Amino acid sequence: MRKYDVHLLLRQIYSARTPRPYRKAATIPSRALSTQHGPSAGSIARLATRIPRGTWDTHMHVVDPRAFPLSKDAQYQPSPHTIVEAQKFLSSLGIFKMVIVQPSIYGHDNACTIDGLKRLGVENGRAVIQFDVDTTSTEQLREWHELGVRGVRLNYKSVGAKPEKISLATQMHKYATAVRPFGWVVELYIAMEDIPLLETIVPDLGDVKICIDHFGRPSTESLSTAQTNELLPGFSCLTQLVKLDNVWVKLSAAYRLDPHPQHPHVQSLVRSILRTRPDRCVFATDWPHTRAEDVDVTLYLQELFNWCEAEKVPLRKVLVENAEELFDARP
Template identity: 90%
Template sequence: MRKYGVGLLLRQIYRTPTPTRCRKAATIPFRAMSTQHGPSAESIARLAARIPQGTWDTHMHVVDPPTFPLSKDAKYQVSPHTIVDAQKFLSSLGISKMVIVQPSIYGNDNACTIDGLKRLGVENGRAVIQFDADTTSTEQLQEWHELGVRGVRLNYKSVGAKPEKISLAAQMHKYATAVRPFGWVVELYIGMEDIPLLETIVPDLGDVKICIDHFGRPTQTNELLPGFSSLTQLLKLDNIWVKLSAAYRLDPDPQHPLVQSLARSILRTRPDRCVFATDWPHTRAEDVDVTLYLQELFNWCEAEDVPLRKILVENAEELFDAQP
């Protein structure tokens, strides 16, 4: 298994593939991150002015424990963050379209996620849910599809589970078979160190879309990065997507070399297979200023000559079947 360190990733970024990229990379300003205060109204307005019309936040959660009790197996507790809260947060950035992703703390009970999706409507909303493929009927999947559900999430990382090759392959085949007739996404949250397992699994799944959450989420961010080479190999396939999301889970500084190198390497490899998300409300994290990460997204796209509209609008529309 080939391992990549931050130094090697940076050398890949700052190599000289074209004079244009080299010049742009050199102009990315350094700015220390501060989480002591929230973003100013001025900074929010400045960012909102750059966000294209039709932008999708492709990964956010709705949680409302008083109305929709958490699973008895929930690994953590969280205060309410309702669909109204989500809309208020995103509207400040000029975003009205969102993909609600089922959080691990609700297990297979999708009531809160579906309630939020119904409130959004199919024009502005999509959802990624969890369900038991052995017991869920085609009729139930069709009902969810008509509401705007476009994916199922297999979440190992949030619950502290370590995927094994045989069981992971069996799960992915089972869920790919279930969602294939609907054109849904199989969304996968595992550590980057486990991504090599996918190299022999994904090619056997046919054309079912696979989306890897949160940059592939390395578990160790200050060590070598096993799995990065597998991620770049997988991105050569047309059905693999990556969410440029939750960078703060890698490091609290969005300009940390690891965050910069991962984001730009992925963007350069398959700009047509990257989508962006806020990961609101940032469960199990504090003082996250999303505007800092949005600014870095603008920098990454500029440095790699990728149109913002591709990442924020077009790719999301394709991945979640949301073309107008």
């Protein structure tokens, strides 16, 4: 491996450090956990020993503005994060299977995501894309399905959109109808505060699989002011939804909620979801941590594994089996 490649790999994986004492989310700068030093080989190896064989990272992004121009409506300008770099990051942890999720900066142009999926192949790869439900043909969906696409993403949070109930219901019904014949997932990235909108929508969608990204991502304001999870706006609705057989939650991107991996609400939130439906939780690194590239993600992975074990949920269930069911990837 070239010296540059080693440096690039080490920038993506960070050593597990002893967490600092907890402070409220509102008082910690967003860059509080920026990387100061590269990881040791030992810390990488220790994390890798906890990861079961056959693990799926269910939420990664591949971005290469040099080869695939961004949407004119892109909210930010990222550095390139290629499929080769993604594979290097995951393989250091012993992970070889990934779900590439279409980032908002590419809009409905799935070329970069599909290119990465083709390079992975259907044995090790799946993808969640975005498309215009009113103009995309069944033949196009079938072509994507054969390549390994298994979901469509409705992304409100990344673009700062506030969903309205009637339009959200209309969109979800349209997409559910389009993907139902293929067994795809309708993946939602909305704020936890907006999850109550789903209470009457999701039950009407039948058996179409629904997945909520980043456990609903409550706002920093909600996390800093609510005294308990039960007082987080939308939390009770999330726990009721996850009781349904067709609703999954991604335990991912805790660093987007709070820069401290042991934030008490974050821990309580994840453990509550795990207790409610351990068979409907899936794992993801959220690499390359867009708009937070310097985050020490190993801290959050270690804590997630600790929370699973504290709730007596086998890591193999969350990291392997649930993902295989959700993304039609059983061997």
